[in-house]
Amino acid sequence: MDAAEFRKRGKEMVDYVADYLEKIEKRQVFPDVEPGYLRPLVADSAPQDPESFEDVFKDIEKIIMPGVTHWHSPYFFAYFPSASSFPALLADMLCGGIGCVGFSWAASPACTELETVMLDWLGKMVNLPKEFLAEKDGQGGGVIQGSASEATLIALLAARTKIIRQVQSEKPELTEAEIMGTLVAYASDQFCATLGTTSCCSFDKLLELGPICNKENIWMHIDAAYAGSAFICPEFRHLLNGVEFADSFNFNPHKWLLVNFDCSAMWVKKRSDLIGAFKLEPLYLQHHHQESGLVTDYRHWQIPLGRRFRSLKLWFVLRMYGVRGLQEHIRKHIRLSHQFEHLVLQDERFEICAEVVLGLVCFRLKGSNELNEALLKSINDAKKIHLVPCHLREKFVLRFAVCSRTVESTHIKFAWQHISQLATDLLKTWEHNHHQQ
């Protein structure tokens, strides 16, 4: 395929993606396929000779779409949102076209520098303490990781390296393994200090944890993967109070800030803590600016060596939505979750299981776990909407997460009427069976 054909096919693909997203509501949110459905539909091995774009393109609807769970359907209420917006899609096209690998400043200065500045923009949007910003000559700064798990791992490894070096300098007779055996990582059953847990969007008390960590010389990492985006709204920023005690902080614009996956933003107060743990300096990656102290080489901030030009997505989204546009998006989702909460509360058969703070509603039928498992099964088997469950203190609970960029009040009403009707049907059978027993 040459550039001329790419122009033609690229425009067809733009239309396909626009059609897909515009009409996604008409697709069944959860697929009908059974495990192993795809293998019989494709060849046993790669073709020897090229196939045409048309051949591949027609297989998208034939082979791929029947097996897709439509995360951007307004009837998708599972997990947490995965961000998607048109500006981010455009930026990703540009990122792919440039196709640079930004492991050092020299490998593409724009890739490194835009990332540093965008993480400053984003840090200011959630009003992070100044120590977390890079600015012109700060000691902190931000980096885009692939996921919150990687950010947590990086924080853990940096903390470990830092404390091992400290202990070694005090007790040089100890080996690294001996020191490691004495280290402790404190965590709840959701791991590190978390703002907006996945199960029920609960918040750890940073203002209590933080001072203890600081006093005891414990590295404090805060994971706000989902909730972090909400802190761009002044009315939710108080949830982040206490971040000033942390060494590192992370949230995922790829969850709730309309930046397509992957874009997990991580900040540290002392970039030297990361670089100290991961520094990698083979000759072929060195360049004459690195000794100047003026440049950032992001390969020292992460596990992989390679990295894409992901800050373009942030740049496009932040500018083309503006802070106000993004705040509106967050507020709409939270408004819709409260709408759903109110619908649940009006029905005496149901209970709300955790405070609704942001865009997640945890609810269940008053009754046994088995009853609620049956309700979830009937919801997901009907495939008109899609939810996943969680456990809260032994209780089986249904999670209703407001996810899609295009979800509106009518979808929430539809979802509730549907759930309510399925509950009515279920309770009839359930009571009947129960009566018979």
Next chain:
Amino acid sequence: MDAAEFRKRGKEMVDYVADYLEKIEKRQVFPDVEPGYLRPLVADSAPQDPESFEDVFKDIEKIIMPGVTHWHSPYFFAYFPSASSFPALLADMLCGGIGCVGFSWAASPACTELETVMLDWLGKMVNLPKEFLAEKDGQGGGVIQGSASEATLIALLAARTKIIRQVQSEKPELTEAEIMGTLVAYASDQFCATLGTTSCCSFDKLLELGPICNKENIWMHIDAAYAGSAFICPEFRHLLNGVEFADSFNFNPHKWLLVNFDCSAMWVKKRSDLIGAFKLEPLYLQHHHQESGLVTDYRHWQIPLGRRFRSLKLWFVLRMYGVRGLQEHIRKHIRLSHQFEHLVLQDERFEICAEVVLGLVCFRLKGSNELNEALLKSINDAKKIHLVPCHLREKFVLRFAVCSRTVESTHIKFAWQHISQLATDLLKTWEHNHHQQ
């Protein structure tokens, strides 16, 4: 931005990317900017109100492009290739449009199943032993990681978990930390068993290492990040002989197989070794098929939880190039590296420093390291081509890596004439200065 505007802007972006790649030769391969160039060109913080697409779009040439190192220029001979092709760009657009997160089978069955099948296709293309394939009921299989570093880390962690469990079952009185202190990871100064090292593309002797690892119950991981793509050509497949002794194997289609970053292919003989190390089962990620043993949940195979639909890139590229088209691409690069090698060998001032096996030529002026450092500096300062160096046994060596998809014989000739002329200029000054001293 709504779908209608996305249709318009998306098509403009397709044309921009096509223009960029079609005319990339005319851009200076390495940028002129100095550290810190970008910050003064952008606002201090994100705008409150939305900006138009036009405003953002015009800043691409104004702010971004002046700081881009053009990895796909046919004058780029640095590092190793980073793959780029039009079919992969189209697939990435589709991947972004679908925007699913494939951490479990249920989160998007197509995303998981296409990946498993594509890794089988790719495994067959390099003629991996059958134990590495998933097929319908194999115990092995492949997964797409973000980078070779992640694949190595995963292999290391899986190996560690496996041996710790084994030792614990034999000596239950030992703690995990005590066992860890006794574990040894064997590596050369390029780390694990490597096919095609970054410095000079050398090859470890798998047929000697493999039987020792098997006999001593050592997990053997093979990293062929760059070289692996060449094994699709029968005449280079012998370089992979010995892979039958390995537990895990990895190479990067995103380097040399025309699949845009990121797509690092990793295979294991026993998928249970990975799953055992990384299994993560909160209720919200469970689904009723997982107990059947029929499905793959890729979150157990990797560090991150989230994952994009990256196998679409493999599917598009393998089908639209065909095995023969990809073999032609590999063979062209290797032909061009030998062309450069021959040009170097015809000039008595230069020497070749390592056997040219694939697309990398390591060469230097006969003389001091300082002389060669000065030559590299004059090459990279002129910015007509771009190279990086390496150290081979204390010697400072220039690496000439054939990188761009569109590089042709004329570019190789130009590069050599340019290097040769700069060497002539340098040697005049150098001898003059040396004579004066």
